[in-house]
Amino acid sequence: MTTIVxxxxxxxxIQSIETAAKTIRxxxxxxxxxxxxxxxxxxxxxxxxxxxxxxxxxxPPDNPLIVHISDMExxxxxxxxxxxxxxxxxxxxxxxxxxxxxxxxPKIPGTVTGGSSLVAVRMPEGKVALEVxxxxxxxxxxPSANISTRPSITDSRHAIEELDGRVDLIMDCGPTPxxxxxxxxxxxxxxxxxxRAGAKPVEELEKIFGPIKVTDFSRGLHESTxxxxxxxxxxxxxxxxxxxxxxxxxxxxxxxxxxEWREKISxxxxxxxxxxxKLQCTGLGDGSDLDVIARNLFSALRELxxxxxxxxxxxxFPEHGKGLAIMNRIRKASSGLIEDLDSINMLLx
Ligand code: AMP
Ligand code: MG
Numbered sequence: 001m002t003t004i005v006x007x008x009x010x011x012x013x014i015q016s017i018e019t020a021a022k023t024i025r026x027x028x029x030x031x032x033x034x035x036x037x038x039x040x041x042x043x044x045x046x047x048x049x050x051x052x053x054x055x056x057x058x059x060p061p062d063n064p065l066i067v068h069i070s071d072m073e074x075x076x077x078x079x080x081x082x083x084x085x086x087x088x089x090x091x092x093x094x095x096x097x098x099x100x101x102x103x104x105x106p107k108i109p110g111t112v113t114g115g116s117s118l119v120a121v122r123m124p125e126g127k128v129a130l131e132v133x134x135x136x137x138x139x140x141x142x143p144s145a146n147i148s149t150r151p152s153i154t155d156s157r158h159a160i161e162e163l164d165g166r167v168d169l170i171m172d173c174g175p176t177p178x179x180x181x182x183x184x185x186x187x188x189x190x191x192x193x194x195x196r197a198g199a200k201p202v203e204e205l206e207k208i209f210g211p212i213k214v215t216d217f218s219r220g221l222h223e224s225t226x227x228x229x230x231x232x233x234x235x236x237x238x239x240x241x242x243x244x245x246x247x248x249x250x251x252x253x254x255x256x257x258x259x260e261w262r263e264k265i266s267x268x269x270x271x272x273x274x275x276x277x278k279l280q281c282t283g284l285g286d287g288s289d290l291d292v293i294a295r296n297l298f299s300a301l302r303e304l305x306x307x308x309x310x311x312x313x314x315x316x317f318p319e320h321g322k323g324l325a326i327m328n329r330i331r332k333a334s335s336g337l338i339e340d341l342d343s344i345n346m347l348l349x
């Protein structure tokens with residue numbers, strides 16, 4: 001049975017934190033908010049507890065979990081020695097939405113890292129997350145709370161819809177402020193490589209870590225460059241309804257303003273485009289504010305499944321700042337690229 005505890009994310013009750021911490025210490029599963037998305041957490045030192053995370057999420061065992069810590073003392077426990085130079089850099093980004101790969105200590109079971117000798121570590125900024133870890137006294141291994149392949153969860157109402165009955169406790173704290181997951185970087189090889197674009201923009205991290213290599217992989221490019229080739233890729237962040245990415249904003253706007261395809265296509269776009277859309281449209285917020293777009297993205301992907309339509313069509317956004325993470329998630333969630341009106345007709349035949 002799942003217990004649901006409602007609390008204010010900015011000022012969580014002591015009781016809610018204690019209940020969550022106790023559940024973690026006893027080897028249970030807790031869904032809790034961070035500043036990025038909701039996590040599904042377990043005691044990172046317990047292989048058995050972490051196995052339950054994989055089971056609850058239906059996550060393949062080779063997809064490793066991020067270990068969340070509350071202070072630098074805990075960092076020492078979960079990793080092998082970290083140089084002073086790296087520690088100084090970490091102090092500039094933590095607490096915050098940045099995850100770093102480091103050599104794991106023997107205390108972290110291989111279950112957490114998918115057998116790798118590297119562990120992904122983050123000190124979250126979200127008050128609830130930090131306090132639960134601190135109170136539990138152990139690091140928490142927590143992937144995003146969604147069931148594998150589904151969009152990440154950024155609102156507790158979606159956590160309850162998806163996970164009631166699968167976990168011991170859900171902390172009901174409303175929407176999360178950032179809306180996309182942490183940025184993951186690998187500094188283990190000397191340089192710095194982006195493994196996953198996320199809530200902390202690369203431009204800001206470069207000021208601390210120096211030049212960062214942004215690969216096509218981290219942009220989500222290799223997954224969705226083939227126009228109209230659905231079913232050819234590993235599913236990720238996917239709504240049940242097929243989502244397509246418009247190749248440019250003008251095309252999306254044109255499609256939204258044509259009366260054709262009503263009840264067939266649902267648009268996901270900036271509020272400006274929604275305002276003039278003749279098709280049903282979910283607004284992500286002001287198109288020039290990528291922070292707001294990021295915050296609303298995953299909930300909009302989930303809403304698509306509730307819409308009365310055959311497919312979804314989403315707007316592309318500029319790939320700077322938060323936009324890199326936004327486009328990575330959109331590309332991975334999409335089944336293909338729509339480049340002209342003819343491709344829509346083909347799709348809907
Ligand atoms: P999630 O928590 O669901 O956002 O997923 C965490 C992601 O972090 C994984 O899918 C990996 O891409 C990455 N990750 C976590 N641990 C490691 C690790 N030890 N080595 C490489 N990547 C990792
Ligand atoms: Mg995830």
